[in-house]
Amino acid sequence: MNLTLQNKFDIILHALEIIGSYETCDCGCPQKRQGRVAGTPAQVWAIANEALRNIGHEIKVYDEKSSNY
């Protein structure tokens, strides 16, 4: 599978749209919208993780003992 930059962009954009979109609300705020939380934290992680894997990105393993992030 050889993805172009455009393909990768589309995959990442799709994931970001899911986890960074709005939903309408009726709480009285001026824009009538609020952040749409896409499921549990684990589900949000899975969406991002899948997108990173789908573009062939080498996913970082954070090490709390080091400061390389």
Ligand SMILES: [Zn+2]
């Ligand atoms: Zn609102």
